[in-house]
Amino acid sequence: MKYSQTFIAAALATAVSSAAFADGHAVKVVGVSIPAATHGWAGGMNFHAKETVERLEEVYPGLDFVLATASDPGKQVNDIEDMVATRNIDALVVLPFESDPLTPPVQAVADSGAWVTVVDRGLSVAGIEDLYVAGDNKGFGTVSGEYMVSKMPDGGDIVVFRGIPTTIDNERVDSFTAAIEGSGINVLAMEHGNWNRDDSFTVMQDFLSKYPSIDAVWASDDDMAIGVLAAIEAAGRDEIQFVLGGAGMKEMIKRTADGDAMIPANVTYPPSMIATAIELTAVGLTSNAPVSGSFVIGSVLVTQENAMDFYYPDSPF
Amino acid sequence: MTDTTPDQTRGPRMPSMSVLGPIIALVVLVIIGAMLNSNFLSAANITNVLARSAFIGIIAVGMTFVITAGGLDLSVGSMAAFIAGLMILVMNAALPSMGIGIPIILLGMVTAIVAGMLAGLLNGFLITTLGIEAFIVTLGSMGIYRSLVTWLADGGTLSLDFGLRTFYRPVYFEGILGVSWPIIVFAVVVIIGEIIMSRSVYGRHCAATGSNEHVAHYSNVNVRRTRLISYAALGILVGIATIMYVPRLGSASASTGVLWELEAIAAVIIGGTVLKGGFGRVWGTVIGVLILSLIGNILNLTDFVSPYLNGAIQGVIIILAVILQRERKAAS
Numbered sequence: 001m002k003y004s005q006t007f008i009a010a011a012l013a014t015a016v017s018s019a020a021f022a023d024g025h026a027v028k029v030v031g032v033s034i035p036a037a038t039h040g041w042a043g044g045m046n047f048h049a050k051e052t053v054e055r056l057e058e059v060y061p062g063l064d065f066v067l068a069t070a071s072d073p074g075k076q077v078n079d080i081e082d083m084v085a086t087r088n089i090d091a092l093v094v095l096p097f098e099s100d101p102l103t104p105p106v107q108a109v110a111d112s113g114a115w116v117t118v119v120d121r122g123l124s125v126a127g128i129e130d131l132y133v134a135g136d137n138k139g140f141g142t143v144s145g146e147y148m149v150s151k152m153p154d155g156g157d158i159v160v161f162r163g164i165p166t167t168i169d170n171e172r173v174d175s176f177t178a179a180i181e182g183s184g185i186n187v188l189a190m191e192h193g194n195w196n197r198d199d200s201f202t203v204m205q206d207f208l209s210k211y212p213s214i215d216a217v218w219a220s221d222d223d224m225a226i227g228v229l230a231a232i233e234a235a236g237r238d239e240i241q242f243v244l245g246g247a248g249m250k251e252m253i254k255r256t257a258d259g260d261a262m263i264p265a266n267v268t269y270p271p272s273m274i275a276t277a278i279e280l281t282a283v284g285l286t287s288n289a290p291v292s293g294s295f296v297i298g299s300v301l302v303t304q305e306n307a308m309d310f311y312y313p314d315s316p317f
Numbered sequence: 318m319t320d321t322t323p324d325q326t327r328g329p330r331m332p333s334m335s336v337l338g339p340i341i342a343l344v345v346l347v348i349i350g351a352m353l354n355s356n357f358l359s360a361a362n363i364t365n366v367l368a369r370s371a372f373i374g375i376i377a378v379g380m381t382f383v384i385t386a387g388g389l390d391l392s393v394g395s396m397a398a399f400i401a402g403l404m405i406l407v408m409n410a411a412l413p414s415m416g417i418g419i420p421i422i423l424l425g426m427v428t429a430i431v432a433g434m435l436a437g438l439l440n441g442f443l444i445t446t447l448g449i450e451a452f453i454v455t456l457g458s459m460g461i462y463r464s465l466v467t468w469l470a471d472g473g474t475l476s477l478d479f480g481l482r483t484f485y486r487p488v489y490f491e492g493i494l495g496v497s498w499p500i501i502v503f504a505v506v507v508i509i510g511e512i513i514m515s516r517s518v519y520g521r522h523c524a525a526t527g528s529n530e531h532v533a534h535y536s537n538v539n540v541r542r543t544r545l546i547s548y549a550a551l552g553i554l555v556g557i558a559t560i561m562y563v564p565r566l567g568s569a570s571a572s573t574g575v576l577w578e579l580e581a582i583a584a585v586i587i588g589g590t591v592l593k594g595g596f597g598r599v600w601g602t603v604i605g606v607l608i609l610s611l612i613g614n615i616l617n618l619t620d621f622v623s624p625y626l627n628g629a630i631q632g633v634i635i636i637l638a639v640i641l642q643r644e645r646k647a648a649s
Binding site: 036037040042043044046047165189191192196197198201202203205206207208209210223226227230234235251315316317 | 566613620
């Protein structure tokens with residue numbers, strides 16, 4: 001009994017003194033919670049998150065960062081709860097794995113008075129976050145569609161690859177369809193390649209069997225473009241003029257920069273948007289500059305002329 | 318049931334539905350495909366379907382032995398991804414010293430087969446010697462290999478050097494007399510597997526082990542060794558499948574080989590092998606693999622059914638296959 005009391009007293013004393021220490025130096029803690037690197041784009045996002053955290057810890061001595069990667073929504077909820085309980089975070093930067101399961105825990109963080117920055121995938125309830133940083137999926141589809149129209153002024157037959165069935169994919173494809181409407185471009189078929197090389201390889205093989213002539217492909221993603229290109233190469237079909245991918249994978253950006261006629265362009269959906277979010281959060285915590293609101297990062301058309309501006313050789317994506 | 322006279326089983330009669338079922342399903346699929354699209358029976362499409370079935374097919378032949386011996390392996394998909402990643406790393410690392418040529422390809426192939434065998438032996442060791450449930454062991458190793466390949470690739474994609482890939486590419490896309498290598502290797506694996514399963518002592522030991530472990534043990538069957546060999550052989554076959562897979566796209570990532578284990582297990586079950594073990598049929602597994610890939614192919618070639626329903630159609634066929642098996646058991 002006596003021992004345990006002493007222990008509790010000691011523990012309390014330590015807790016109080018460390019809290020006092022933290023307050024004395026006014027170190028603010030920023031929690032960063034992101035999905036683990038389970039595919040190429042997420043790998044790039046992880047890379048930029050780590051790089052930004054390392055850089056900002058140097059730049060702002062008054063800020064401390066906690067970075068957690070989660071392989072599923074449940075783990076991400078636990079990560080956020082742990083950050084609140086053990087690190088008493090002053091701000092949270094979160095890229096939700098899924099909107100619905102992450103909404104209540106993020107709301108709890110916001111209710112506790114901490115700053116909340118939500119990245120890319122919005123929460124199910126509006127108005128929780130102080131800052132929303134996101135890519136532009138509609139713009140992604142529109143820019144891709146407009147490029148196809150400009151590249152094929154006389155129209156032509158194309159096939160379209162879709163991603164994993166999600167809102168993101170629907171928004172992209174709907175804007176793409178709207179952008180090519182009335183241009184004479186005819187969509188022969190749309191199929192889900194699930195943002196996966198192997199799936200899109202298989203689907204493209206079957207498209208090549210099904211259609212004797214295809215003028216161009218909107219692969220809508222660079223991983224899918226790689227599968228599509230391999231299938232075209234294997235079938236030896238030379239009537240296909242070009243394949244338009246997207247998201248700006250470094251290998252594909254390089255090929256565009258080198259003037260590869262099959263990959264004349266790319267449309268960005270930068271995984272480095274996590275860096276924008278962390279950076280803006282840090283600015284908000286350390287200065288008087290207002291950063292609340294929403295920050296939409298436009299999808300930009302990359303061609304041979306500007307490709308090297310989007311080439312990050314060190315990133316895994 | 319009592320009406321079934323002995324001479325009926327002795328004399329020539331129609332094979333049971335469990336034998337005919339998968340064959341009929343395959344024939345029906347081929348007819349539907351041919352009716353819906355004239356390119357379905359073209360040489361190019363048949364080559365595509367057979368070549369893409371080869372990965373799952375080669376693995377499923379090994380899975381037939383594991384399941385027949387009363388085991389299960391959930392790790393094969395992640396194992397394939399991990400071996401593919403390892404193979405690419407080894408070949409890229411050896412490139413400066415070895416240059417592009419046959420030796421470096423052989424090095425990659427040896428790496429894949431040795432890694433597959435070791436991975437299979439590890440699964441087998443944990444299951445047989447330590448006596449841990451196969452489901453648990455391979456569920457664990459499934460997670461381990463999937464994480465390892467993600468880690469090796471730093472969350473991105475491991476890509477084979479471009480020059481090497483160009484040199485290695487014919488292993489998937491070319492072959493002898495218009496039959497591509499994956500199809501040839503798949504056929505060889507199936508023939509050897511069928512002979513071992515139906516004609517060899519080892520095949521009978523697998524069936525005995527899966528049927529009743531204790532009876533097999535008292536009948537002088539080395540149950541442990543039989544199971545260990547089945548896992549090691551499956552590992553080697555995963556390595557061989559990977560050798561065929563890597564030249565196709567020259568890359569491996571965390572999304573390589575996702576759900577291959579379930580497709581392989583489904584193919585084995587559709588083919589008439591009993592999930593509880595005790596009876597296996599390699600040729601049936603081949604039909605199972607072809608049925609599963611034809612469903613995907615036909616759905617892509619037609620606008621008949623939404624591709625969202627691919628999984629649902631596969632699911633119906635798997636369940637039908639098991640119902641047919643149950644009828645056979647009830648009849649016997």
